[in-house]
Amino acid sequence: MSIGIIENQIGRFLASEAPEVMSIKGAWGVGKTYAWNKYLANAKNQKKIALKKYSYVSLFGINSLEDLKFSIFENMVDEKSIGRRPTVESFKASTAELLKTLGKRSFSIIPSNPTMIHYHSMIESLSFLSLEKTIICIDDFERKGHNIEAQDILGLMTQLKEQKKCKVVLILNDESLSEGSSVDYIKLREKVIDTELRFAPTAEDCVEIVLTGNKIEQQLGEHIIKLGINNIRIIKKIEKLSALLVPLLKSYEDPVLSQALRTVTLLTWCYYGQGNDTPDYNFVSSRNSAFSDLDDEIVLSTQQQIWCSILRNYDNYAVDEFDQQIARLVENGYVDEVRFLEEAAVLNEKVxxxxxxxxxxxxxxxxxxxxxxxxxxxxxxxxxxxxxxxxxxxxxxxxxxxxxxxxxxxxxx
Structure with missing residues (x-):
């Protein structure tokens, strides 16, 4: 399914008040949550969101339905605050709205001598009552706590749709589901899920989603597309690490910066990538000759031959001392400026x-x-x-x- 279709489906979902459950599934790191947040923000800016409340919840570490219900409540914001983290003020507003909805009935619920524990227990018990006509994003389905069942989460989603008139989007890595969760999802999705989207962007799609198109990001985009990197988490890491290098190389010739961007793209992909065809990081970072694989005395496995083919297509890549300093950045997360600039100066002289x-x-x-x-x-x-x-x-x-x-x-x- 193309990214354009995904964006249109999410736009349709947000623009309608009709209760609905949508799932967005895909592999690790392809940018499911990133894309959802981007398209949600676009819809907000275009004033094309039908419902006026929104809540985002990650299932990571949540171990009971009660925890999930309260988490949805405490993360609820109004439409204007979409894109901002929930705050104490937004929680106060949700609580005030809940008490206002209950009206005089709330006084009969409050103990005669309430404590903070009583208030928290009361709010926790009643919070689910306010979850009406809300867009709810439930993320990280595959990372839920061990004490909460997948079928119970799916059942709650159905309840939110049918009884609370909510719109619910479930984001999951279906490749990482436990056996039990996978069985429950497959068994119940026909009854629970109204729209199921497979998010599988190409490298070109990821570049379009993540990178803004300035001169540096255009170069990064070209390298990303050439390597076929379709993992947005890795692309964001590439973007972050390259931002550490660019200011240091302003006084050097353009080819020095170009080599830095080319190298940081490849090495970051190899270091963090999990794909079967992603070249091994140690194999790449130790390849100091573009023709070492042509040596008859070196016996390469089939997998290593595939890696060499990728590197040959990537301008016959081999590392030098300058690239080794970038490798240290990828591994450690910071630049050894003295050593890096020494090697940059040597490379600049060669240029x-x-x-x-x-x-x-x-x-x-x-x-x-x-x-x-x-x-x-x-x-x-x-x-x-x-x-x-x-x-x-x-x-x-x-x-x-x-x-x-x-x-x-x-x-x-």
């Missing part, structure tokens, strides 16, 4: 040398294509390039140029 060599070759080309060996403009161009690039020109080219200028009687140059 300048390459520039100079190319510039000098262009001057030679101009001379070779000239019909007049005594053309002063051509000779001046060659001489100027020689002087400007002498530091980087190879000894062979230096010697050849000096001999040529002497031959032409231009020794004073």
């Amino acid at each position: 300048l040398a390459a520039y100079s060599e190319n510039s000098f070759k262009e001057a030679w080309k101009k001379f070779n294509e000239s019909f007049d060996a005594d053309d002063q403009e051509v000779i001046s161009c060659l001489s100027a390039s020689f002087k400007h690039n002498a530091k980087y020109i190879s000894p062979v080219n230096l010697d050849g140029t000096v001999r040529l200028l002497r031959y032409l009687g231009k020794e004073p140059l």
